[in-house]
Amino acid sequence: MSKLAERVQQELIHAIENDELVLPTLPEVALKVREAAEDPNVGIPQISKVIGNDAALTARIIKVVNSPLLRSNKEITDLQMAVGRLGINYTCNLATGLAMEQMFQATSDIVDRKMREVWNKSTEIAGICHVLCRHYTRLMPDQATLAGLVHQIGVLPILTYAEEHSELLADSISLNHVIEQIHPIIGDKILRTWEFPAPIAMVPSQYLNFSRDSAKVDYVDIVQVATLQSYLGSEHPYTQLDWSQIPAFAKLGLDPNVDMQADEDLSAAMEAATSMLQ
Numbered sequence: 001m002s003k004l005a006e007r008v009q010q011e012l013i014h015a016i017e018n019d020e021l022v023l024p025t026l027p028e029v030a031l032k033v034r035e036a037a038e039d040p041n042v043g044i045p046q047i048s049k050v051i052g053n054d055a056a057l058t059a060r061i062i063k064v065v066n067s068p069l070l071r072s073n074k075e076i077t078d079l080q081m082a083v084g085r086l087g088i089n090y091t092c093n094l095a096t097g098l099a100m101e102q103m104f105q106a107t108s109d110i111v112d113r114k115m116r117e118v119w120n121k122s123t124e125i126a127g128i129c130h131v132l133c134r135h136y137t138r139l140m141p142d143q144a145t146l147a148g149l150v151h152q153i154g155v156l157p158i159l160t161y162a163e164e165h166s167e168l169l170a171d172s173i174s175l176n177h178v179i180e181q182i183h184p185i186i187g188d189k190i191l192r193t194w195e196f197p198a199p200i201a202m203v204p205s206q207y208l209n210f211s212r213d214s215a216k217v218d219y220v221d222i223v224q225v226a227t228l229q230s231y232l233g234s235e236h237p238y239t240q241l242d243w244s245q246i247p248a249f250a251k252l253g254l255d256p257n258v259d260m261q262a263d264e265d266l267s268a269a270m271e272a273a274t275s276m277l278q
Contacts, residue, residue, distance in 0.1 A: 005174035012182055016189060023190050024156050029054045030099040037092040047088055048080045051095055060098050067276035090142040097149035111163045118155050127274030128226035136252040137217050147203045147219040148226060154187030154204050155179055213247035221248035229260055
């Protein structure tokens with residue numbers, strides 16, 4: 001590890017431990033949606049009104065509800081119908097996840113490119129999570145999708161830090177090293193600060209622990225398997241691991257030696273899920 005990476009890592013860990021790291025705040029629309037959803041008496045009109053103030057988010061949710069995965073026999077054209085079709089919880093989780101895209105933007109070109117890369121990867125993994133969840137578990141697809149969208153949220157403060165420290169930006173190897181080492185710790189902290197439910201808040205720090213074996217299948221397992229799936233056919237180091245030794249596959253009831261992309265239905269579902277989020 002380079003001296004630079006080591007120094008930055010220590011600085012960031014120190015900042016985390018002393019609550020000095022500036023954590024990103026959820027976009028306002030996501031905060032309002034989550035707040036509304038906590039009211040037991042909230043109805044479709046109220047949720048629609050909150051989301052409706054954000055035209056881009058409204059369009060995205062209508063796109064999701066009309067995607068091949070969730071399509072009903074008639075096209076849904078307005079937000080109230082979309083919320084009615086998805087349900088309030090599903091809509092809120094989706095809105096929270098999709099609203100976060102606006103956080104993945106930066107003023108400098110290098111950081112902006114990197115942020116878009118992270119967001120695109122997150123939407124790809126979230127799409128795979130959605131499909132794995134529906135096909136192989138009884139967990140909630142909206143929660144699995146949200147878990148996929150937030151699993152790399154810890155990268156944000158590191159990139160914001162890099163934007164202010166040009167020597168780190170100039171050294172991409174050190175930057176990547178720092179991201180790999182500490183985005184999981186920061187991610188958990190952000191999600192706990194945002195008061196995300198524990199099963200999702202622990203995803204960032206756990207999803208790369210390939211020997212992890214919990215009592216029953218959870219969102220960490222789904223994000224872990226989706227991450228591995230997303231690298232199939234590439235030269236990524238994860239493809240060199242012995243997947244048959246990774247407990248998450250067994251918990252999902254998946255044969256790690258079967259290429260899911262080769263299953264036409266699953267592959268089509270994954271593509272549809274990813275494109276509905278992008």
